[in-house]
Amino acid sequence: TRRGVPEAILAEGKTPDETATLAVAAVETSGRALVTRADTAHAEAVADALPDADIDRDARAKTIVAAAPEFERPDLDATVAIATGGTSDAEAAGEAAAVLREMGADVERIEDVGVAHLGRVLDHLDTLREADVVVVAAGREGALPTVVAGLVDTPVIGLPVSTGYGHGGDGEAAVLGMLQSCTVLSTVNVDAGYIAGAQAGLIARAVADARDADA
Amino acid sequence: TRRGVPEAILAEGKTPDETATLAVAAVETSGRALVTRADTAHAEAVADALPDADIDRDARAKTIVAAAPEFERPDLDATVAIATGGTSDAEAAGEAAAVLREMGADVERIEDVGVAHLGRVLDHLDTLREADVVVVAAGREGALPTVVAGLVDTPVIGLPVSTGYGHGGDGEAAVLGMLQSCTVLSTVNVDAGYIAGAQAGLIARAVADARDADA
Amino acid sequence: TRRGVPEAILAEGKTPDETATLAVAAVETSGRALVTRADTAHAEAVADALPDADIDRDARAKTIVAAAPEFERPDLDATVAIATGGTSDAEAAGEAAAVLREMGADVERIEDVGVAHLGRVLDHLDTLREADVVVVAAGREGALPTVVAGLVDTPVIGLPVSTGYGHGGDGEAAVLGMLQSCTVLSTVNVDAGYIAGAQAGLIARAVADARDADA
Amino acid sequence: TRRGVPEAILAEGKTPDETATLAVAAVETSGRALVTRADTAHAEAVADALPDADIDRDARAKTIVAAAPEFERPDLDATVAIATGGTSDAEAAGEAAAVLREMGADVERIEDVGVAHLGRVLDHLDTLREADVVVVAAGREGALPTVVAGLVDTPVIGLPVSTGYGHGGDGEAAVLGMLQSCTVLSTVNVDAGYIAGAQAGLIARAVADARDADA
Amino acid sequence: TRRGVPEAILAEGKTPDETATLAVAAVETSGRALVTRADTAHAEAVADALPDADIDRDARAKTIVAAAPEFERPDLDATVAIATGGTSDAEAAGEAAAVLREMGADVERIEDVGVAHLGRVLDHLDTLREADVVVVAAGREGALPTVVAGLVDTPVIGLPVSTGYGHGGDGEAAVLGMLQSCTVLSTVNVDAGYIAGAQAGLIARAVADARDADA
């Protein structure tokens, strides 16, 4: 754990065995392991290596959380909304959600509100406005965080996703568009769901600490 | 005139004298001259060189149209809407408007409906939906054509504008975003107001010809 | 269906099963499914899942159309010509053709008229000039849309294709060349056959509606 | 004012007169004008046009704030630290500071703590750790936000600055480095001091609101 | 003189005085000076410094040739055709022509045969086919060398020109398009008229030497 952010084990490029070994070590050291970009083989190896742990796997997000039975997750009095433009944003958004849940934030998911269907964004305005922070994942042209940031007063973090093909594909247009946004938002790298979630978590914690301090 | 599109004299990089000489030649050959990216000095030289012509200058668009008194502009029974995100899009949009007027289309301008203020786009939905073609000029992240194309059934042409600074500035993010758009639109190059207008004019003419044929 | 454009299911990156499930849902909702970038396994899964549907597969275009027997395709009184430079442009062009047929346009294919053999373009001038819109697919240096747009009065949509290797390969030179074209055309992204077809379809529909209105 | 963020008048590319006219309008509408990227001529024109206003000019930051005598600035119970690597970061950092002061946050400046002299960063650890949010401006290789984010528990916003020459110059290396940072931070565009400040202000306000709510 | 190619003095970035001094030295050493990218001030300084020389200035090409009265230019029995797409290609093409004349080749100029007007290329087919080598200068999308190379049996050298604005402007699309050409051609850098001319001259000399050897 650094900055209250659980360190993640990036399974991609590691064998199931290597991943499981790192997960066991993390559970031993800090009570919990967060694994990202994990496929089924990684998940099985982790489950086998930690038979007593509580395992929480999100296959679409490709995340695994393994916690010692006695591990106590923090609990923050703060809410983060995570909006996505479409189904291809699910992995990055789910990675952000996993980190946020482990940091103790309440997470509200708002899915498939792509800019091509503005009505769907407007349906969720209350949820977006009531959150303490908003993470908006979007691929292709990456316009969704700009649209959301024009509608809410909360801080918005843009999370560009590597969808799209051809010129400006793989998230290039999306990350440039968020950096150039004509609204106020800050950005993380393409597919950096872990970073977007952790940054939102740091803000949520700052807000929750302020709430608690005065409570 | 090629493809019914008036050829334009690009004043930028030419002296006022050179520009005026080309304008005189165009008026003599085709009854009319369209000058783009013209500053005040170009405008004065053209006016001096063509004392009998009807001169129509749009200083914000940096366009000049000089027509022989007897010149008869075509008149198309078709409407093109041109929307802009903000004041910096005025030059590119105005260039498109000038070409379209010379091709005979009716032009509807919708200004400053940037995505950061969605309400303003929604206020103009009827105009956008009733047009035969829509040109949408936008700089920075260039999200506006995507938002508009999600709201209308007419063909939309994206016109990226070279606003924005830093990474992806000078229209780079905007043109990539339009190519990556998650809606249906086609795109022209950064600041290519003349091309966007001419392409919209070719479509407007196809529609007007269809109207006339059956009339 | 959005904007009268049939939504497409992008099979690439989906399993045959996932693809078939989405196709079944589309047929149930809208009477028809359009699947793009589908290989043989996707095609078989779709056929198995929709035993009663009319299936129309174009293996070279990698498209599948599955329609309920009672589905009635729209019929537009408008023609779109689709020209290609060479055999490697067949997939993108075929994707455009599939969307256009589903939108009801009449499609004229003109194949292998690459700029290296100008005579072949000239042989097809009448077809190109009589169409209401022209889509021109080209890879490598992408010069063909420019050559065609210099020869016709109809609107031309450039469709860059990801052929070519080395510097500027994968369609980069082609898309830049179309954006820089010294003629009037608008462009879609590299390999974006679906978008080129849909944009041409929106224009064809505008023309057909004008024809019908006055009929 | 949108999202409680004072809109700024970007003087760069506007004449002193145009700038002054916009500033007068802003003071009339919202009680205050914030002008960025203003040189001496802009400052004089604004001062002349608003003889009764309180004018606050920061020449190094190139900002001007003009407020009606009766204008009441908000006051947030929250602190933002702004650190810079060197003197060339002063303009971007000062722009951030100006927005933050107008949003009512307490601003702590920490200057010239470039990574080449680590000791200087360490000297300011307490200030950095006690702030509610930290903005870190850095050019060249842009390593400073990464170093700071490794030392504090507060949210860090990276602000890349367009120093540096040659390959990766003009802030390119800096913005890429911040997006790739091996710590947790979010980023804004090169030289986007206004955006960094506004985003930090939105976070500061969320924290201050939480403090106030419970007070 | 290296490889029989007269070395050129690149005036751009040099003062008129520096340029004149280098020109005097070149005339003294090799009987002749070739100056490229020279404006009027450079031309005057060279003329003043070499009162006895034969001066040949091409203002549009921005070249100056100064030769001692007794200097004997080589004479090659070989012809190079130089075609341009439009007036903005005149400088680069003229630079190529100047080098070629100094190497002794016969130069045939074919101007303004841009691909948007195919007929004009076809009018000059005989000249293009009878040349020993063809240099084709083109900006924007740079399609002209590809079209020409599809029509002739002679070697074609593509000379991309830095016209065009926006994405892929400044000759970027043109040079990539020539490298990706679906015909056979070789390319030089953007605006490298001197190199294109010299390479064509080396080929012309090889051909002329073969002619002479057997004569």
Next chain:
Amino acid sequence: TRRGVPEAILAEGKTPDETATLAVAAVETSGRALVTRADTAHAEAVADALPDADIDRDARAKTIVAAAPEFERPDLDATVAIATGGTSDAEAAGEAAAVLREMGADVERIEDVGVAHLGRVLDHLDTLREADVVVVAAGREGALPTVVAGLVDTPVIGLPVSTGYGHGGDGEAAVLGMLQSCTVLSTVNVDAGYIAGAQAGLIARAVADARDADA
């Protein structure tokens, strides 16, 4: 055959069967087939499909030439030298050699004369100087064509090769270096051995024709 250059069948991306079918057609039409980027499976399919043809396969170059027994190759009285920097340049250089042999030129191969061992280039100076044209293939930093062009009076064609890893790898540094060369040379795209060979062949034929004309 276009421009006397045998058209090549690019086997890469085609099945052995498709390749063989095209080869049979080429042999029937023009007496000969040239296949590039062919692996063993392609070679076997071609051999099986053309049992009577003379088959000439260069496995390192990945080329196959299949000729009808009665086919008569042209014979040019001209020599092309092909130099390579190292073994990774063998495929591109071999592709060039295959085209040249089919065009009838005499080919001289000079291998592994990379700039890191200047002595080796100097050992082959006579061969390089006696050739009518020189093709120089080089990857990594691509300096070899520049070094060779500084040593010979013949035209040099640079052939960049996609070796190298990291920043500027895959031939990017090589192609840029050749375009920027401080000597006189023209360039083809990365790995475009076929184009380099064909362009050298066109020059060789021009020289041979001049020799013959006078004979």
Next chain:
Amino acid sequence: TRRGVPEAILAEGKTPDETATLAVAAVETSGRALVTRADTAHAEAVADALPDADIDRDARAKTIVAAAPEFERPDLDATVAIATGGTSDAEAAGEAAAVLREMGADVERIEDVGVAHLGRVLDHLDTLREADVVVVAAGREGALPTVVAGLVDTPVIGLPVSTGYGHGGDGEAAVLGMLQSCTVLSTVNVDAGYIAGAQAGLIARAVADARDADA
């Protein structure tokens, strides 16, 4: 051996057999073979082909050194420190270490001192300061060489590593950051461990020679 640097056989892209053949030749010619980017199959083939050689394989670095039993490695009185930011830097750093050991330098490894944990760098200050040269391998934003170069008086060579994903990934941000570093360092290409090691070895040898000369 060139410049006292053992030439390396790059196994990547070669079969085990080809690699073993080259290794045998190298041992015969120079007493020793250094193989880089070798996997297990390459290692086994080399071991089988050289049954009498002393084999030293570093699986993490993917290097193999095979030396004839009588081979005498040079021994330099000079030390090179090699620092890494994290485990993904191990391959590049290990490649550098292998070359350095073969050149005879003493190598000190300092691992996982990433800038996100500054304390760990400071713990190793003495080792870094006492070395004659320092190689610093780092991926992601590549800030570590800058931090180290600000702390030591020895020459530092930056070795960017191809970790990182998204925009600026694959070592792009790292190499640009090192070129832009606000401290004094020189750089090699991404993943160029062999070059970094060899350059450090040339410096170490210069120092060792100076030590010896005076001894």
Next chain:
Amino acid sequence: TRRGVPEAILAEGKTPDETATLAVAAVETSGRALVTRADTAHAEAVADALPDADIDRDARAKTIVAAAPEFERPDLDATVAIATGGTSDAEAAGEAAAVLREMGADVERIEDVGVAHLGRVLDHLDTLREADVVVVAAGREGALPTVVAGLVDTPVIGLPVSTGYGHGGDGEAAVLGMLQSCTVLSTVNVDAGYIAGAQAGLIARAVADARDADA
């Protein structure tokens, strides 16, 4: 002074007055000021502000050194050779020379040994081989450091220079070529003469210290 390297005042972008003020401060603090990228106005302001200092200005290198009369420059028993390809490399090379002289190294200049004239490099082999370190400045394709590194046993530092125009110009091809070099060298950024000199100086000092230690 950091790392024994005199800090430099970058005059470019500073007024003469600001530059002079910083120079006075540097002389007071450390006995000496090194100013880079200084024009005549900067030089005059520095001279006026420091009437008692010893001023050493190199107009071509655009450097100024101002030293207090009592200042004692270090003296290293080590030599650095600095080679340039052409006159345009003089500024970057001169900047490197100025830093090296201030660090006390003996500097040997070798000018205009561009790769297009190999003989000139070979003439200077002894000087290059006898130096302790070599800095090689080159623009355009940047091949010279590669050629030199293939000829000497000393460490070579490549210094890319921003000459060249068109694609890969402004030093881009040069820096990529040095990173991709097929010999052993390390690189600094484009035009970073100060960094190249300082890095060479650190190596020279390491060698000189080794010489002294044993003396």
